Amino acid sequence: MTTQMFGAPIKRKEDPRLVTGGGRYLDDLGHDALAAAFVRSPHAHARIVDIDASDAVDVEGVVGIYVHEDLPGRVAEPLPLLIPHPTLTHGRTGYALAKDEVNHVGEPVVMVVATDRYVAEDACQRIRVTYDQLPVVVGIETARDGEQLVHDDVPGNVAAHMLQEVGDVDAAMAAAPHTLTLDLDIERSACMPMEGRGVYARWDRDRGELRMYSSTQTSTGVRAAVAAKLDLPLAKVECIAPDVGGGFGVKIVHPWPEEVLVPWAAMLVGRPVKWAEDRREHFISAAHERGQLQQVTVGFDDDGHLLALDVKLWHDNGAYTPYGIIVPIITSTQLLGPYKPGTYRCEFWSLYTNTVLVTPYRGAGRPQGCFAMERTMDAIADELGLDRTEVRSRNFILPSEMPWDHGLLFQDGRPLKYDSGDFPASLAKLKQLVGWDDFADYRRQAEAEGRKVGLGIGCYVEGTGVGPYEGGHIQVETSGRVNVATGLTSQGQGHETVFAQIVAQELGVRMEDVFVTTGDTRKMPYAVGTFASRAAVMSGSAIALGARQVREKALRIAADALEVSPDDLEIVDGTVRVKGAPTTSMSLGTVSVLSNPLRYAFDEAAKAATQFAGTFDPDKPPVAEGEEPGLEGKGFYSPTQATFANGMHAAVVETDPVTAEIKILRYCVIHDCGTMINPMIVEGQVHGGVAQGVGGALYERMAYDESGQLLNASFMDFLMPYASEVPTIEADHLETPSPLNPLGIKGAGEAGCIPVSAVIASAIEDAEGFPITRMPISPNDLWDLRRRHADG
Ligand code: MCN
Structure with missing residues (x-):
């Protein structure tokens, strides 16, 4: 072996093809295919009274119009619940086409197959669906009240309730010299891959073989699900993910309704059929994440050591749970990050609302967990007048204590055990990179210039490689x-x-x-x-x-x-x-x-x-x-457990004293994903993740009104950061190899986005001097908070 390839920052092989237009995405395929389009529910909660397609059937080019009653066998059954969990006592999934009732705006009700998308969309416009509207549940508080129900047979809208406790939290809390309670709120957001979902299917009637292409994160899962739904031998179904223009989690669900309906239609009409999601569909009928209310009560000693951590989470799981309750499970188990909590109790309720469903989005519950934990560490530091990094390091799990067993069960039902990590070394590197100890001077200088600046920090641990x-x-x-x-x-x-x-x-x-x-x-x-x-x-x-x-x-x-x-x-x-x-x-x-x-x-x-x-x-x-x-x-x-990556971020922000505009002046990352295969790619992943995190911290929210309409379902109104809003990211790495796999590697793909909300909140709080307890935070929000604090 002469050239060292592993660990080298080699430029991506695929990029010349992708950046010169050589990519083949879903919609680049199947030009001979018929097009599918969907009539989707305009209501958040309603009974379907009547569907009248008489004006659409004669539209030239329409090949077929299908409602739930047209679906045969297993295609007509509810979609699968992919990750059942013992605490998911009331899991519910939708149908490929709505049966009798709709539970969120955007739910597919009718499928039209036509010679092209224009014809299919025109026909959709001519289909009249009569609905009988039902009371709507929007927002976690309304769901928690439980007065109105999303599913009649789910009391209190509670899909799942889970509690894990390690040690005697009540006793430790009662004995703690100090306690604090924080109420936190993280709004819904969603991933926005450049390419939406899409599926294209060809049926070979003579051979009885189905070939499908899907813009998916799991072609084997789609294949198995579709074979089962369409009652085909697995050997007769192929699924290929062509180039996929981003997934970020939303394309894990399998099958999406469209992934069943399009192949089914291709078999029925004997011609290839294709559907490519448009942006509005992505907003209203794919999936969101993040929305959680949190209450953290913490008990600690005079030195800031954690003694008891009692966390309650209310998680908005939207209208269905096709992907189980993996997100709040991850929040509740990975919230502890690099710290020893003393004793720990976490209880969550996963609640139905009449909004589009919630499935993992890059970070998958960890940004929320990190927000809760890191806001708590800052609050302890403030309470005791300690440096925020000092409180953190006093509670770190030390390298000598690895492997560390929190005594919790991980999302796969196995014990949650950290394999390796050197948190003190990461923090030391971060402090040096951002100039933590010199920040007081910088702040004084900025204040002299009439500027308000703040420094924030956030640490996390992430189970990867499951x-x-x-x-x-x-x-x-x-x-x-x-x-x-x-x-x-x-x-x-x-x-x-x-x-x-x-x-x-x-x-x-x-x-x-x-x-x-x-x-x-x-x-x-x-x-x-x-x-x-x-x-x-x-x-x-x-x-x-x-x-x-x-x-x-x-x-x-x-x-x-x-x-x-x-x-x-x-x-x-x-x-x-x-x-x-x-x-x-x-x-x-x-x-x-x-x-x-x-x-x-x-x-x-x-x-x-x-x-x-x-x-x-x-x-x-x-x-x-x-x-x-x-x-x-x-x-x-086939590993016996996940491997745990970690990282620590710090940011310097400036808040405009007049307009409350928030600017990120510096963003620093120390990241440890074990041995790196390609540091350049890891860094790119971290950059992308931070960019998404900045969106979640400052811009992105799903603005539902009380009737369950998503008011910002387009890029006109849903703010994503542009390059101009994403700061230059200063990143450095630590490589603590994992002892669990032959290469010593840990995952890196989500890391960047996990602590960003916590870091930005920490920095704004440091600049403003009052607690920041919700994310995202816009200049408007900050302006309101300033007024409220000025008014006492
Ligand atoms: N890597 C490395 N050395 C390591 C760890 C990772 O060189 N020690 C490299 C990997 O080889 C890979 C990349 O970094 O090229 C990310 O690796 P990994 O952490 O294994 O993550 P996955 O490849 O499994 O990707 C999934 C992850 C997730 S969960 C989301 S969400 C996400 C993400 O990756 N979605 C993405 N990054 C994305 N990047 C793009 N461009 N598009 C998405 O949809």
Whole structure:
């Protein structure tokens, strides 16, 4: 191995293709397909009285109009509940097309299939649905009151109630010298991938085979769900995720109604059918997250040591729970971050509202947890007059205490155990990067200039790389080209590059000879998906294991041919050679030819190999007995627990004394995701995450009115930060390898966004001198808060 690939900041292999318009996204496919469009509920809660499509059926180009009653068999049953949990006592999912009732604006009611989208949309306009409106539940307080119900058979709108307690919180709280209670509020937001959801299906009637493409984060999950719904053998369904223009969590759900309806329609009409979500649909019928009310009561001693932490969370889960209650479970279990709480109790209620459903969005419950914990640490510091970093470090779990078991159950039902981390070292690095100890001088100087500045901090720990498994298949062609397939999908994380780096390193081949495929069930039918920052740990480890198999086999075959011991061989730039005698060598392509029993191929490598190895000799089997032909390997990785990444962020903000405008002057990140495969990609991930976090902290909210209408369902009204609002991010890393996987890696894909709201709140609070307890915070909000505090 001459070139170190693993750990190198290599530019992304996929980018030349993607940035020059070479990407193939869902809507770039299927130009011959019919188009589907949907009549969606305009009401948040209503009974469907009548659907009259008589004016639409004759629209030229309409091929079919379908309502719930048209759906056969399992297509007509409720959509699956993907992650059941014992505390999810009242899980509810919707139907592919609404049956009798709608529970949020945007719920699909009628599907039109037509020759093109224009015709389909025109026909949708002509369909008259009569509704009988029902009382609407919007907002966590209304849901919590329980006077109006979203689902008649769910008392108090409580989908799930969960409590975990470690130690005797009441006793510790009663004995604590100091206690504080914080009431916190985080509004709903949502991910906004550039490309919305979409699905395109082709049915081969003669072979009884369905091929579908979906802009999904889990093509294997979609495949399995659709096969089950349409009652097709799994072997007859393929699902391919083409290039996916962002997912950020919303594309994990499988199947979305449209992912069932579009293939079903393709089978019914015998022609390809496609649907690509538009932006308004994304706002009102995909998924949101974040919305939570929180109450934290903390007991602590005179030195700021935590003694008792009692947290109550009310989580807005929207109208249905197709993805279970994973978000509040994550908030409640990962809220503790790098700290030892003394004793801990967390209780949450996941509540139905007549709003679009809630599923994980990058960070998945952790930004809320971090907000609760970090606001609490700041409050303790203020109460005791201590430096905010000092309070934090006094409560850190120390490296010598790793692995650390919080005594809680993680979302997968297993004990929540931190594998490694060095929180004091991270904090020391962060303080140095941001100049924590010099900030008082800077503040004095700013004040002298009439400026108000504040410094904020936020720390988090993030469970990443969750199981159950992921696989990697590696195959060396006779040309020396290395094909790598893993089943999870890519939405922009740079997997083509990082997985190639792993293979290049493990196998000793050149990056340019490695070609990675993701998300294609034909190439790798066993896979779970891309979420929970798991690809690097899961597929990365599986691919490394597969590559090691290939290497071992290549060395064995080459050793036999070169008549040396495998231990005397090395592989450099795709050539197997004798250590110290590099001219005695053969290319991996040649080894691939030798590994093939037929030993004939039609390319140069094959010719060279035949010359070298002689002609086909029936008496000398080219592969050992019981060994598979071909130079291939397949690794699977299935960890027993998640690996825990961590990070600490600090920001300097300036708040305008007159307009209350909030500017982020500096944003500093220390990030530890174990060993980094590609630091440049990790940094890009951190930048993207911080940008989303800035949106959540300062701009993004879902403005529902009392009747459940989303008033800002477009980019005209929903504010996302532009490049001009995202600060320059100063990032540095710590690498505390995970002892749990062969590469020492932890996940990085969500990290950036987790602490941002907490950090910005901390900094604004520091600038203004009064508590910041809700996010996002706009200049208007800050202005109101100033007035309220001035009025006492
Ligand atoms: N990486 C690395 N070294 C590490 C850890 C990660 O080089 N120690 C690299 C990985 O190899 C990968 C990237 O960083 O290229 C992110 O890795 P990982 O943390 O494993 O996350 P996933 O690849 O599983 O991606 C999922 C994660 C999630 S959960 C969301 S949400 C999210 C995110 O990634 N959505 C994204 N980043 C996104 N980035 C883009 N462009 N688009 C999305 O939709």
